[in-house]
Amino acid sequence: SQQGEEDPQALSIQEGENATMNCSYKTSINNLQWYRQNSGRGLVHLILIRSNEREKHSGRLRVTLDTSKKSSSLLITASRAADTASYFCATRGNTPLVFGKGTRLSVIA
């Protein structure tokens, strides 16, 4: 069963714009992770944020975590056509990593 729910399901933006994706989850977690998947391929780990952290940066990525609201957001700044992919949040509590259904991001050049 899905723990995380991403919002929106699909997002289309112009190159150079920022893209924001949100994730909500249901139970307590140890950490929350974001992954990227290019069409039909394996997932690639982007960033991990622990339950005691509120914000984390990695290059053009910024992740926030609000454990009181059980939600996270992923911001990709200055997006590029190469950022076109599906993005998944995944949560880890006392269970194996559980994934949401993802946000499909299209960046138009």
Add this chain to the structure above:
Amino acid sequence: KAGVTQTPRYLIKTRGQQVTLSCSPISGHRSVSWYQQTPGQGLQFLFEYFSETQRNKGNFPGRFSGRQFSNSRSEMNVSTLELGDSALYLCASSGEGYEKLFFGSGTQLSVL
């Protein structure tokens, strides 16, 4: 380091057959997880192995089984295939700390 290797990349089977998928983790990684990905259900957890022991199992029927060998390589088997088993099967390994997963490219299984 070489990444996670899954074989075969594509597979076509017919209903009632069985199939075995293979996964070689990143060298030194002792944990291997399997996921099924479909357009309707998204990524569903199948199994997790650590040092040849199944540590967790997802909510799949007994037709789905797996194992891990002493070299950490893993296989999963699906018997009596059904049309609904058509999916991308993803294997992932993790190392010390067991936090983030490194995924293979997957095996695309089509059941006709």
